[in-house]
Amino acid sequence: xxxxxxxxxxxxxxxxxxxxxxxxxxxxxxxxxxxxxxxxxxxxxxxxxxxxxxxxxxxxxxxxxxxxxxxxxxxxxxxxxxxxxxxxxxxxxxxxxxxxxxxxxxxxxxxxxxxxxxxxxxxxxxxxxxxxxxxxxxxxxxxxxxxxxxxxxxxxxxxxxxxxxxxxxxxxxxxxxxxxxxxxxxxxxxxxxxxxxxxxxxxxxxxxxxxxxxxxxxxxxxxxxxxxxxxxxxxxxxxxxxxxxxxxxxxxxxxxxxxxxxxxxxxxxxxxxxxxxxxxxxxxxxxxxxxxxxxxxxxxxxxx
Amino acid sequence: xxxxxxxxxxxxxxxxxxxxxxxxxxxxxxxxxxxxxxxxxxxxxxxxxxxxxxxxxxxxxxxxxxxxxxxxxxxxxxxxxxxxxxxxxxxxxxxxxxxxxxxxxxxxxxxxxxxxxxxxxxxxxxxxxxxxxxxxxxxxxxxxxxxxxxxxxxxxxxxxxxxxxxxxxxxxxxxxxxxxxxxxxxxxxxxxxxxxxxxxxxxxxxxxxxxxxxxxxxxxxxxxxxxxxxxxxxxxxxxxxxxxxxxxxxxxxxxxxxxxxxxxxxxxxxxxxxxxxxxxxxxxxxxxxxxxxxxxxxxxxxxxxxxxxxxxxxxxxxxxxxxxxxxxxxxxxxxxxxxxxxxxxxxxxxxxxxxxxxxxxxxxxxxxxxxxxxxxxxxxxxxxxxxxxxxxxxxxxxxxxxxxxxxxxxxxxxxxxxxxxxxxxxxxxxxxxxxxxxxxxxxxxxxxxxxxxxxxxxxxxxxxxxxxxxxxxxxxxxxxxxxxxxxxxxxxxxxxxxxxx
Numbered sequence: 001x002x003x004x005x006x007x008x009x010x011x012x013x014x015x016x017x018x019x020x021x022x023x024x025x026x027x028x029x030x031x032x033x034x035x036x037x038x039x040x041x042x043x044x045x046x047x048x049x050x051x052x053x054x055x056x057x058x059x060x061x062x063x064x065x066x067x068x069x070x071x072x073x074x075x076x077x078x079x080x081x082x083x084x085x086x087x088x089x090x091x092x093x094x095x096x097x098x099x100x101x102x103x104x105x106x107x108x109x110x111x112x113x114x115x116x117x118x119x120x121x122x123x124x125x126x127x128x129x130x131x132x133x134x135x136x137x138x139x140x141x142x143x144x145x146x147x148x149x150x151x152x153x154x155x156x157x158x159x160x161x162x163x164x165x166x167x168x169x170x171x172x173x174x175x176x177x178x179x180x181x182x183x184x185x186x187x188x189x190x191x192x193x194x195x196x197x198x199x200x201x202x203x204x205x206x207x208x209x210x211x212x213x214x215x216x217x218x219x220x221x222x223x224x225x226x227x228x229x230x231x232x233x234x235x236x237x238x239x240x241x242x243x244x245x246x247x248x249x250x251x252x253x254x255x256x257x258x259x260x261x262x263x264x265x266x267x268x269x270x271x272x273x274x275x276x277x278x279x280x281x282x283x284x285x286x287x288x289x290x291x292x293x294x295x296x297x298x299x300x301x302x303x304x
Numbered sequence: 305x306x307x308x309x310x311x312x313x314x315x316x317x318x319x320x321x322x323x324x325x326x327x328x329x330x331x332x333x334x335x336x337x338x339x340x341x342x343x344x345x346x347x348x349x350x351x352x353x354x355x356x357x358x359x360x361x362x363x364x365x366x367x368x369x370x371x372x373x374x375x376x377x378x379x380x381x382x383x384x385x386x387x388x389x390x391x392x393x394x395x396x397x398x399x400x401x402x403x404x405x406x407x408x409x410x411x412x413x414x415x416x417x418x419x420x421x422x423x424x425x426x427x428x429x430x431x432x433x434x435x436x437x438x439x440x441x442x443x444x445x446x447x448x449x450x451x452x453x454x455x456x457x458x459x460x461x462x463x464x465x466x467x468x469x470x471x472x473x474x475x476x477x478x479x480x481x482x483x484x485x486x487x488x489x490x491x492x493x494x495x496x497x498x499x500x501x502x503x504x505x506x507x508x509x510x511x512x513x514x515x516x517x518x519x520x521x522x523x524x525x526x527x528x529x530x531x532x533x534x535x536x537x538x539x540x541x542x543x544x545x546x547x548x549x550x551x552x553x554x555x556x557x558x559x560x561x562x563x564x565x566x567x568x569x570x571x572x573x574x575x576x577x578x579x580x581x582x583x584x585x586x587x588x589x590x591x592x593x594x595x596x597x598x599x600x601x602x603x604x605x606x607x608x609x610x611x612x613x614x615x616x617x618x619x620x621x622x623x624x625x626x627x628x629x630x631x632x633x634x635x636x637x638x639x640x641x642x643x644x645x646x647x648x649x650x651x652x653x654x655x656x657x658x659x660x661x662x663x664x665x666x667x668x669x670x671x672x673x674x675x676x677x678x679x680x681x682x683x684x685x686x687x688x689x690x691x692x693x694x695x696x697x698x699x700x701x702x703x704x705x706x707x708x709x710x711x712x713x714x715x716x717x718x719x720x721x722x723x724x725x726x727x728x729x730x731x732x733x734x735x736x737x738x739x740x741x742x743x744x745x746x747x748x749x750x751x752x753x754x755x756x757x758x759x760x761x762x763x764x765x766x767x768x769x770x771x772x773x774x775x776x777x778x779x780x781x782x783x784x785x786x787x788x789x790x791x792x793x794x795x796x797x798x799x800x801x802x803x804x805x
Contacts, residue, residue: 166675169665173672177658183631183649184656184718185672 006261008142012215014253016041016224018151019207020231021238021245022158023075023200029162029240030196031175036082036097037204038228039104040075044205045212046108047074049126049219050116052133052212061132068209075205076198078104083197087190093197101228109221116219125220135214145214151249154203158242171196204228225256233281252277330393332357332485332516333409338377338387340370340540347373349540350387353518355485355533360507360517362527362548364560365537366617366766371520372414374537375487378518379411380404391485410483412474414490414520420463424456428477448479454502468499475503486510489520504530524553524801536560538767539737557797561768580608581640582728582760583628588637590623598623600784602637606760608728611751613775614764615789615796621764621781622733628762629731642729646722646759650733652711656718659707663699663717664688666706670721691720695750712743719747723754730754732763736770748774768793 020037027034048071056063082100085091109124118127135145161168173181174192181187207227216223234252238244259273333355340348348370355361365371376382378389380398389396391407398404401411418427425441442458449456454472462470471491478486486507492500507517507530521527527534527548534551536544536559544551544559583606590599602624606612614621626632627639629647649655657666667688668679688702695716699709706714715735722730732751736744751774755761765771771778775791780799789799 164678164681166672166677166679169668169675169679170672173658173661173665173669176660177654179651179654180656180658180669181672182655184647185669187673 004139005142006257008139008144010254010257011148011250012143012145012253013257014250015145015147015151015214016207016211016227017230017234017252018155018246018249019147019210020204020227021234021249022151022155022242023203023207024231024235025238025240025242025245026158026171026203027196027200028235029175030171030193030200031178032193032197032200033094034079034082034097034197034200034204035094035232036079036100036201036228037207037231038224038226039097039101040078040201040204041208041211041224041228042101042104042108043078044071044075044208045223046111046116046208046219047071047205048209048212049129052129053116053126056130056133059132063130063133064135064213067133067213068206071209071212072202072206075208076202078205079201080198083194083201086197087194105221108219108223112220118218123220126218129213129217133213134217135210143215145210147210147214150206150210152246154206155242155246162242204231230277233277233284236284237280330357331355331390332392333378333518334390335374335378336388336390338374338384338389340373340377340382340384346540348377348384351537351540351542352387353535353542353545355516355518357516358511358514359532360511360519360530362531362534363518363520363537364524364527364534364556366560369537369560370540371537372489373540375411375489375518375520378404379409379487405481405483408482408484409487410478410481410485411487412471412478412489412491416470416474418462418470418473421461423459423461424465424473425458427462427473428458428480444480445476448476451506454499454506472499484515485518486515487518487520491519492521492523492526500526524556527556528553553801554797557801558768558793561766561793561797561800578607578610581605582608582642583762584638584640585627586638586640588627588634588639590627590632591635592623597784599627599634599781599786602786604779604786606729606762608760609755609758611755611761611763611774611776613771613778613791613796614762614781615768615771615778615800616764616781617800620783624781624786625731625733625762625764628729642727644725644727644729646727646730648715648718648722648730648732648735650737650764652714652718657706657714659705661706663692663697663702663704663706663709666717667691667721667724670724687724691717691724695720696746712746715743715747716750719750723750723759726757727759729760729762732761734765734767735763737766744770768796771796 020041023037023040024034048067051067051070052063055066059066078100079097082091082093082096085096086093112124112126116126118125135147138144138146138149162172170181170185170187170192173185174187174189174196178189182189208224211223212219230252234245234248237248237251255273255276259270262268263270331354333353335351335353337350337352338348339350351370351374353361353363353374363371363375373382377384380401380403383399389398391409396403396407419430422430425438425445426436428445429436429441438459445456445458454476456469456473456476462473465473475488475491491503504526507519511517519527519531531548534544534546534548534556535542536556538560544556583604585602585604588599588602589597592598614625623632627634628641630641630645631647653659658669664681664685668684685702691697692699692702697709697713697717697720699713699717706717709717719735730751735751736747748770751761751763763771763774772791772793778789778791778796780787780789780796782800787799789796
């Protein structure tokens with residue numbers, strides 16, 4: 001049974017990576033460089049925890065829907081700050097989203113030591129969520145929760161949207177050729193890119209909400225060991241393909257879980273896994289950069 | 305080029321080899337049959353230019369004719385695919401501008417290459433070697449400024465300078481690097497008339513002292529009044545090279561805008577019924593984002609089945625075409641347009657197609673903004689197959705990436721896509737630019753066929769022969785005003801020149 005537990009743990013770890021990976025893939029596909037999945041995820045987690053704690057006694061089991069929805073809205077609002085800065089003042093989202101990550105992390109840190117701290121005021125975390133606000137376990141005896149199903153469903157859904165709908169095609173056109181999308185496609189690219197940004201934030205926020213409702217059952221500092229950053233690698237290795245994100249998300253989940261097990265059982269430092277991860281990110285970026293470089297070199301080298 | 309330690313510099317070009325008269329006959333710069341392709345686009349096709357010592361040489365041509373590319377090759381910024389370069393009789397192969405500068409070539413770019421946060425003196429010293437001494441450099445700048453009559457404060461930060469002052473700084477910097485061959489890319493665009501006069505007087509003096517100058521410009525007047533020799537490029541080819549005394553304004557304009565060896569007009573088109581008005585401009589006024597009036601009091605009509613040519617110098621018609629294609633909104637006045645408009649923009653790879661996507665996806669791109677719900681990819685694939693067949697697009701199939709197609713085939717595809725729903729109006733910008741003769745002819749035939757089917761065609765071209773061959777009538781746009789011309793090269797050309805200055 002240890003095997004099942006270990007596998008379930010890996011999938012638990014994969015769930016936020018898949019969700020945040022989808023957020024990044026959606027944004028990058030639409031030409032929006034949202035590097036703020038981490039912060040959007042934290043805000044989603046905070047909002048979801050607050051809603052669950054306040055409303056669980058009043059609402060019964062339907063609180064979980066409100067709580068997840070609230071997390072998505074919080075993520076969307078957090079991304080919305082960067083989207084507005086981009087739309088109004090042309091602030092590069094690469095910078096603004098990273099800055100907003102720091103703000104979000106410290107905001108959560110403040111919340112769990114201040115207004116949201118558990119009643120005994122000893123630990124820097126919120127009180128635990130009521131059972132009604134927790135996601136159901138899908139394999140009894142393990143920690144694997146229904147969030148994984150949501151993540152996979154969302155990936156399939158996004159894949160279908162990209163492939164078959166006009167809206168999905170517009171997003172792909174926006175990312176692949178913004179000027180042609182505007183001129184030949186008559187797409188309002190400013191509005192579309194704003195929407196992509198906010199949707200991406202909503203998915204990252206949902207990742208945080210599912211983490212709180214399915215795994216930690218409370219909000220505390222460091223609730224995310226950098227899921228939002230690993231998600232960038234997850235999305236890039238998947239080639240920004242939503243179905244690919246499932247596979248690469250599970251891969252990273254297994255890698256990180258295995259590293260913890262290796263440390264526990266054999267004393268191999270888990271930082272080895274972090275190094276492997278970082279190397280993978282670098283190799284992926286180098287490959288993506290090289291591919292982009294080769295593809296764009298010839299047509300871009302144009303003069304008046 | 306050590307600009308800092310050599311104190312006794314002069315504006316006069318470095319003394320010529322005292323050797324012989326033979327040296328004086330040697331051209332300062334000789335570009336021989338230089339060719340360059342960017343992707344599928346032929347930028348230069350065996351272009352040549354010979355710069356005599358002590359002369360001012362005008363390099364003329366429309367936008368995209370290859371003037372700047374040719375000069376960038378001479379300055380070592382771009383390597384040519386073939387052809388040779390000789391500087392003062394010596395074969396060179398520049399790997400970088402540093403080597404060109406070392407050979408005595410200086411270039412003033414159209415876009416400024418200055419560091420705004422640094423002072424005038426620091427910008428002049430950039431690229432020099434050795435210790436930077438503000439005072440020495442400042443003295444140098446003052447001396448040059450006095451000589452060429454362009455006053456600059458050496459300690460002013462560049463970001464505080466006006467465009468005109470920045471242009472002066474660019475020129476001063478080139479002189480400071482001891483250039484004996486000067487290349488100026490549209491130097492007068494941002495100068496005041498007085499500064500322009502001073503500049504040309506100084507260039508004249510510089511040439512008289514043995515230097516030589518290449519002047520890239522599209523202002524015919526400047527070229528005629530100041531240059532000794534002239535070379536005209538069109539579509540990357542050298543179409544005219546002559547001493548300036550032997551040519552007049554009309555010859556130059558025709559050389560820039562149209563060839564004398566274009567295909568003869570094919571069968572006459574049936575007379576069109578002009579009563580069905582498709583486009584109607586009523587007193588239209590358009591201001592760009594900098595509040596400059598680009599179109600004033602424009603009133604015009606285009607009827608179904610008509611081919612209306614648009615002639616203009618240097619993009620003067622781009623706003624009118626944008627309005628016509630429904631891509632821009634007028635500042636005031638009313639415009640009546642049909643709902644279905646096809647548009648073939650000038651910058652094909654950037655605005656008309658997405659190179660990384662497939663032909664099918666590029667078909668779906670047309671009116672992507674108006675689509676809703678699902679895309680019927682099966683249907684789009686059928687449309688794509690039809691475009692490929694009807695417009696003889698050479699591609700491996702509908703799933704080929706757009707980037708695999710040659711420029712001509714991309715353009716045929718775009719035209720086919722824009723015509724597939726039989727729009728009431730088709731707006732085209734330079735639809736055959738960069739295409740070979742066969743592809744251009746194929747495009748022309750398709751345009752005429754569409755007009756015969758009742759589509760109103762508005763076509764802008766910088767090639768007057770193309771306009772004359774295709775159009776039923778021609779509109780000349782200049783300085784925001786529209787005038788009508790007969791569809792022949794001479795009347796378009798003379799109207800363009802009359803209204804240009």
